[in-house]
Amino acid sequence: MPLVTTEKMFRQAYDGGFAVGAFNVNNMELMQGIVDACKEENAPLILQISKGARAYANMNYLKGLINTALSETNLPIAMHLDHGDTFDLCKQCVDDGFTSVMIDKSHESFENNVAVCKQVVEYSHKNGVVVETEIGQLGGIEEDVIGVSADDVMKHVTDPAEAEEFVKQTGCDSLAVACGTSHGAYKFKTEPKLAFDVIEEIGKRLPGFPLVMHGSSSVPKEFIDLINKYGGNMPNTMGVPEEAIAKAVKMAVCKVNIDTDLRLALTAKIRQVFSESPAEFDPRKYLGPGREAIKEMVKHKLHVLGCAGKADLCR
Numbered sequence: 001m002p003l004v005t006t007e008k009m010f011r012q013a014y015d016g017g018f019a020v021g022a023f024n025v026n027n028m029e030l031m032q033g034i035v036d037a038c039k040e041e042n043a044p045l046i047l048q049i050s051k052g053a054r055a056y057a058n059m060n061y062l063k064g065l066i067n068t069a070l071s072e073t074n075l076p077i078a079m080h081l082d083h084g085d086t087f088d089l090c091k092q093c094v095d096d097g098f099t100s101v102m103i104d105k106s107h108e109s110f111e112n113n114v115a116v117c118k119q120v121v122e123y124s125h126k127n128g129v130v131v132e133t134e135i136g137q138l139g140g141i142e143e144d145v146i147g148v149s150a151d152d153v154m155k156h157v158t159d160p161a162e163a164e165e166f167v168k169q170t171g172c173d174s175l176a177v178a179c180g181t182s183h184g185a186y187k188f189k190t191e192p193k194l195a196f197d198v199i200e201e202i203g204k205r206l207p208g209f210p211l212v213m214h215g216s217s218s219v220p221k222e223f224i225d226l227i228n229k230y231g232g233n234m235p236n237t238m239g240v241p242e243e244a245i246a247k248a249v250k251m252a253v254c255k256v257n258i259d260t261d262l263r264l265a266l267t268a269k270i271r272q273v274f275s276e277s278p279a280e281f282d283p284r285k286y287l288g289p290g291r292e293a294i295k296e297m298v299k300h301k302l303h304v305l306g307c308a309g310k311a312d313l314c315r
Helices: 007-016 028-041 051-057 059-073 087-095 110-126 150-156 160-170 196-205 221-229 242-248 260-276 283-305
Strands: 020-024 045-050 077-084 100-103 130-135 174-177 211-213 253-258
Touching: 007 020, 007 253, 020 028, 020 077, 020 283, 028 045, 028 059, 028 260, 028 283, 045 051, 045 059, 051 059, 051 077, 059 077, 077 087, 087 100, 087 110, 100 110, 110 130, 110 160, 130 160, 160 174, 160 196, 174 196, 196 211, 196 242, 221 260, 242 253, 242 283, 253 260, 253 283, 260 283
Parallel strands: 020 045, 020 253, 045 077, 077 100, 100 130, 130 174, 174 211, 211 253
Antiparallel strands: none
């Protein structure tokens, strides 16, 4: 089937109390691991491509991989721009065939954020593309976007009244909210407590409206332990507890972004192969195990999010 927007996915997710996994892709192994997991679990899928991924992989290659995923799986798949930072980039992605784009001006003033988002919404909607926006500030670092410090994450959660006004003024289709999550593998110094009251209040003010959680990787200890065991240096990592994510998706959160966990799975397995088989130089012998680790991790995430087995609802 052709690429889809997230509109039906989110409607089903909101009503059904689950969330769709949004996974970042940069190369073939990541794409295959993610797609194979979703195929085996019959799950809807959002493939996210960032500005950095476009520069690294070349959009023509990525589009070719996505077209192969569509023909191999017949899954409902949306192609989404993650953290677009300008109108021009969003416009280019709409013109390139993306079915969903994110414009992120959350680090600017409310007025500037609204102005640029309205511009993106107008162009995207005219071309049948949906738009994700963001209000509030997360912690950590997402490519070129530097968030607030770990100590200040809870001071910059989304204001529900501002969120309501922002959606009304921009006409966006989904909203990424700051609720205590953070980008990267070094998210927190102590175990986080997400602002579920913020999610609940926004849900009351915007009934039926889909919210998005960024910075939602759980930073699995098994991968950190492998990385450190085989020569890595990643002390003091901490992610978002999966039970907290599972609770959020029972509320108004319909999309959960996962990127860091994919990188950790791939890196852990590559390090393991290099250490256990130091004479190995065939990329298939270390990228293959990495791809398998990605697949198994994504299959697990699909159950945490509750979207396993939900593909048919989202077609």
